[in-house]
Amino acid sequence: MRGNQNFEDIVRKDLNVRASDGTFDRMRDIVLGAHEPAQTNTSATALMMKRRTLMRSPVTKLGIAAAIIAVVGLGIVEFIGTGSTSAVAWAEVAKNVEASPGVIWRLRTTGSRDPNDDWPNSYKITWRSPAITRTDRYRGGQIYRTLYYNVDAKTTIWVAHDAKKYNKEAMSDAQVQQVRADKDRWTNPQSAINHLLALKHHALDQKMIDGVLCEGIETTDATGLPFKSFTARGWVSVETGYPVLVEAEVIDDGNVRHTYTLDQFRWNVDLSAENVEPEIPADYEPL
């Protein structure tokens, strides 16, 4: 009698069907031949609504997660010129990260006091470029909220997928300035590396993360941060020199333990507005 796990593995492995080369190509041609491209949507600017509603503004909040990114970024910078025998060219990492025109990453957290928090099924995916910030929030594998800011177009879009509601409105100059300031200070992984140079850290052994050989750093220096305890680790691909994983654990002043995991980074992504602006399904209603 096979064990359950072993038997599942057998089924998983044996149930493996592939299209032959000829079938693969023929089906591919049929599928691509059926492709009917979508029409490009009207721009957000043209659709801006005059009605003001309560705008949820996460970019105006100083996110702990962003601080984590910054801390790791700091560590990366601090490695420069330290004489480390690291295989990672840390100076190049800092340059690459800063030069990336767009970056996407996933954030998972625990420890929130939010009663709706359903870790490990909830997470956020953030898309960020100098002009654009978009955050998609997922719960149970389904997107339930989208927040979008375009400081060039001075547009903000908020979408509640679970309620099929949305809001589009113009951003005031003050809001734009606030977003730009926040991006420059904390919430932009490319620029944040320049802001926390004082934290101490040490190097970690190399390890494989999702098949990628990585080199890491760790800091427990909570100087200047509003935490009773703080540990953060950042891992960078030895091959590409870009961050792969960031993980942190903090205990806040209310003795609540929080963990943060940032992964699935995509660097050097073109995040032009037409690629990132959320589409509003036809059955969604304006708030």
Added chain:
Amino acid sequence: MIEIEDELLKWRFKRGSREALARIYEKYVHLLLSVAMGLLNDPHEAEDVVQDMFVSFAKNAAGLGIRGNLRAFLATCVINRARDRARSELSRKRHADTYTPASSDVSEPDQSLVYSERCERLNRALAELPYEQREVIVLKIKQEMTLKEIARLQGVTISTVHGRYRYGMEKLRALLDSEI
């Protein structure tokens, strides 16, 4: 888990990218064929279901409401089509009277689908199970869906799905062990 690459592909596809469609096809066609074969035990039906699904997908780029996991979305489309076929009188008749495996040897170059003898044996055993049990097993093991997700898809309780999985696996194991 939602992959970032899939998120990009979804956005690019919905914006009209042919390259994104090609990448989605290349990335998932084999997995979806495996799922369809596990459900239908017929390479022709499996190929038809997957191709029809992709054609429909390609035609409706603008109207698709993919709000979650791309892989799960595609699999759900295949599952719904496979379910329709499995329940049709024509499909049942074909399985009962006329079906002969189209491919049983990976070395045969002219077959539409390629799979091993072990796969064929597994599919034969799966076909012996009630369809709902077969669906749960394929979705959980091959598609890596949770019991909760399967329950939502099948419109039943999680405990029902759990029971289908347990009984289905016991029977499947007995069928395969008896052939050894």
